[in-house]
Amino acid sequence: MRRKFLARRTKGEVVFDIVNTIIMIVICFMMLYPVWYTLVNSLNDGTDAMLGGIYWWPRVFSLDSYKAVFADSKIFRAFGVSFFRTIIGTTVHVFFTSMVAYGLSKKYLMGRKYFMAMGTITLFFSGGLIPTFLLYRSLGLLDRFAVYIIPAMFNFYNLLIFQAFFREIPDALEESAKIDGANDFYIFFKIIIPLSKPVLATIALFTGVYHWNDYFAGVIFINNPDLQPIQTFLYRVIAETTSVQMLQNMPAGIRTTSVTSQTIRLATMIVTTVPVVCVYPFLQKYFVKGMLLGSIKG
Amino acid sequence: MRMQSTASNNVIISPNSKQFFRRLKEQKYLYMMVIPGVIWMIIFNYIPMYGIIIAFKDYNIISSFFEAPWVGFKHFLDFFRDDWFPIIMKNTVGISLLKLIFGFPLPIIFALFLNEIQNSTFKRTVQTISYLPHFLSWVVLGGILITWLSESGMINELLVNMGILDKPVAFLGEPKYFWWIATISDIWKGLGWNSIIYLAAISGVDVELYESAIVDGAGRFRRMWSITLPSISGTIAILFILAVSGLLNSNFDQILVLRNPLNAPSSEVIDIFVYRMGIQSARFSYATAVGLFKSVIALMLLLLANWVTRKLTGKSLF
Numbered sequence: 001m002r003r004k005f006l007a008r009r010t011k012g013e014v015v016f017d018i019v020n021t022i023i024m025i026v027i028c029f030m031m032l033y034p035v036w037y038t039l040v041n042s043l044n045d046g047t048d049a050m051l052g053g054i055y056w057w058p059r060v061f062s063l064d065s066y067k068a069v070f071a072d073s074k075i076f077r078a079f080g081v082s083f084f085r086t087i088i089g090t091t092v093h094v095f096f097t098s099m100v101a102y103g104l105s106k107k108y109l110m111g112r113k114y115f116m117a118m119g120t121i122t123l124f125f126s127g128g129l130i131p132t133f134l135l136y137r138s139l140g141l142l143d144r145f146a147v148y149i150i151p152a153m154f155n156f157y158n159l160l161i162f163q164a165f166f167r168e169i170p171d172a173l174e175e176s177a178k179i180d181g182a183n184d185f186y187i188f189f190k191i192i193i194p195l196s197k198p199v200l201a202t203i204a205l206f207t208g209v210y211h212w213n214d215y216f217a218g219v220i221f222i223n224n225p226d227l228q229p230i231q232t233f234l235y236r237v238i239a240e241t242t243s244v245q246m247l248q249n250m251p252a253g254i255r256t257t258s259v260t261s262q263t264i265r266l267a268t269m270i271v272t273t274v275p276v277v278c279v280y281p282f283l284q285k286y287f288v289k290g291m292l293l294g295s296i297k298g
Numbered sequence: 299m300r301m302q303s304t305a306s307n308n309v310i311i312s313p314n315s316k317q318f319f320r321r322l323k324e325q326k327y328l329y330m331m332v333i334p335g336v337i338w339m340i341i342f343n344y345i346p347m348y349g350i351i352i353a354f355k356d357y358n359i360i361s362s363f364f365e366a367p368w369v370g371f372k373h374f375l376d377f378f379r380d381d382w383f384p385i386i387m388k389n390t391v392g393i394s395l396l397k398l399i400f401g402f403p404l405p406i407i408f409a410l411f412l413n414e415i416q417n418s419t420f421k422r423t424v425q426t427i428s429y430l431p432h433f434l435s436w437v438v439l440g441g442i443l444i445t446w447l448s449e450s451g452m453i454n455e456l457l458v459n460m461g462i463l464d465k466p467v468a469f470l471g472e473p474k475y476f477w478w479i480a481t482i483s484d485i486w487k488g489l490g491w492n493s494i495i496y497l498a499a500i501s502g503v504d505v506e507l508y509e510s511a512i513v514d515g516a517g518r519f520r521r522m523w524s525i526t527l528p529s530i531s532g533t534i535a536i537l538f539i540l541a542v543s544g545l546l547n548s549n550f551d552q553i554l555v556l557r558n559p560l561n562a563p564s565s566e567v568i569d570i571f572v573y574r575m576g577i578q579s580a581r582f583s584y585a586t587a588v589g590l591f592k593s594v595i596a597l598m599l600l601l602l603a604n605w606v607t608r609k610l611t612g613k614s615l616f
Contacts, residue, residue, distance in 0.1 A: 028427045100335030103328045127346020128589035130576040184327035213435035276433045
C-alpha cells in the first residue's frame with residue numbers, strides 16, 4: 001500500500017530511512033552482543049580469558065568449560081529439575097487453566113458473574129509474600145517439587161487470554177455436537193482444544209519460559225539443594241560464588257588451568273539460555289497474538 | 299440444546315429451587331471444569347489475602363495463627379520508625395520513577411520508528427532480535443552485568459583504555475550507580491517485548507489516513523506525531539495506568555541478583571526488605587505489614603492513575 005509512494009521519496013525521507021536503519025542495526029547489536037560476549041568467553045580457555053579483551057571471537061578456543069558443566073553432577077541435577085518442572089508445570093497449567101476458562105466462558109453458567117469477579121480481584125490484589133509462604137508451609141509444600149507445579153497451575157490473566165480466544169470459535173460447532181449428545185468434556189477435548197492450538201502454544205510458551213527462567217521459587221521455598229532448578233543454582237553461584245567448589249568437583253583430566261570459575265559460570269549461562277533462545281523465534285506469531293488478546297481484556 | 303439456549307436467555311436466576319437444581323444438573327460438566335479453578339483461587343489467592351490479618355497480630359512460629367494476640371497498627375508504626383524506612387522508600391520510588399520516565403516512552407518510540415522501516419524482512423528480523431532479552435532470565439542477565447561491571451570487567455577495560463576513567467571502578471559496589479544500572483538493564487530487557495502491543499496497535503491504524511496525509515505533504519515525523527500517536531493513545535493510556543500502579547513493585551528478580559552489601563544503601567527496596575525480614579529473619583507479622591503497606595499504596599496509585607488518565611484523555615481501565 002505504502003510502497004507506491006516510495007517512488008517519490010524526498011531527499012529528507014531518504015536520509016530518514018538511512019538513519020532509521022542504522023539506529024535499528026545498532027539496537028539489534030545491543031540486544032545480541034551480551035549473549036555473544038558470554039558465548040565467546042565461555043568457549044575460550046579459562047586462564048587466557050582472565051586476561052580480558054575477548055570481545056568478538058575466542059582467542060584460545062576450548063570446550064573444557066562445557067565439559068566441566070556437564071561433568072558436574074549438581075549442575076546436571078539442577079538441569080533435570082528445571083526440565084521436569086518446565087514440562088510438568090507447563091502441561092498442567094495449560095490443561096487446567098484452559099479447562100476452567102472454557103467452563104467460565106459459557107455465559108449461561110450459573111454464578112459466572114461471581115466467579116469472574118473473584119478472579120478479577122486477584123489481578124489487583126494479593127496476599128503478598130509472607131502469607132503465601134506461611135500457606136505453603138502449612139500445606140507442606142516447602143521443600144517439595146510440587147511447590148513449583150501446584151501454585152503455578154492457574155492464572156486468571158491467562159484465563160482471560162484463553163477466553164478471548166474461545167469467544168472467536170463459532171457456537172455452531174458446539175451446538176451441533178450437543179445435538180449429537182456430546183457432553184461438555186467431550187466438546188472441550190475433541191472440538192475446542194484442537195481448534196485452539198495458537199492460544200495453547202502462546203500460553204505454553206509464556207508458562208514454559210516462566211518455569212525455565214524462574215529462580216525465585218527455588219530461593220524462597222526450597223532448601224534442599226537437590227531440588228533447586230538451574231536458575232536458582234546459578235543465582236547461588238553468582239551471589240555466593242561457590243564455583244570454587246565446582247572446580248574441585250571436576251574430573252582430574254580437565255582440572256587444569258583451562259577452566260576457571262568464571263568460564264564455568266558463563267558456560268552454564270549459555271546452556272540455560274540456548275533452549276529458550278532456540279524456541280521463541282518460531283513461536284513469534286503466536287505470542288504476539290497472545291499479547292494482543294491479553295491487552296484487549298487487560 | 300434447546301434447554302441451554304432458553305437458559306441463556308433467562309439471565310435472572312429464578313428463585314424456584316426446583317428449576318435451580320434442574321439447571322445445576324444440566325450444567326454439571328461445566329461445573330466440574332470450573333469448580334476446581336474456584337477452589338484453587340480460594341486456596342492460593344484468597345487464603346493468603348485472609349492471612350494478611352497477621353499484620354495486625356503478633357504472630358510467631360510458636361503461637362498459632364488464631365491464638366496470636368492482636369496488636370493493631372504496631373507493626374506499621376514500627377516500620378515507619380525503622381531506620382530503613384526512608385531509605386527503602388526513596389529507593390523504591392526512585393528506581394521505579396526512573397524506570398517509568400525512561401522505560402515507558404522508549405518502547406513507544408521504538409515501535410514508531412520500527413514501523414517506518416519499509417523492508418518487511420528487515421523489520422521482522424529486528425523485531426525478533428529485540429525480543430531476545432525478554433527471554434533471558436534475570437539470573438543470566440545479572441551474571442553478565444556483574445561480570446561486565448566488575449573492576450576487571452569489560453566496561454572498566456573500555457573506559458580506562460579510552461581514558462575516561464583513571465582507574466577501574468567497581469560499579470556495583472558503589473551505591474551511586476545502582477539506580478541507573480537497574481533502570482538501564484530493565485529498559486534493555488523490555489524494550490522489544492513492550493513494543494509488541496504498540497506495534498500491533500499501529501498496524502491497526504487506517505492506511506487511508508496516511509495516504510491522505512502524504513497527499514497533503516506531511517513528512518515522516520508529522521505523520522508519526524499527528525496520525526500514529528493519536529491513533530494509539532488509548533493503548534498508551536491503559537499501559538500507563540498499569541505502569542503507575544506498579545510503581546512500588548520494584549523488580550524483585552532483578553534487584554535480588556544485582557544487590558550486594560556494598561550497594562545496599564541504594565538497592566534496598568520494599569520487596570527485598572519484606573524478603574529479608576520475613577523469610578530470612580522470620581519476622582512474619584512485621585514483613586506482612588510492610589507488604590500490606592505496599593499493596594495498599596499500589597491500589598491507591600492504580601485508582602489515582604485511572605482517574606487522572608480518564609480526566610485527561612477520556613480513556614481508562616475501568
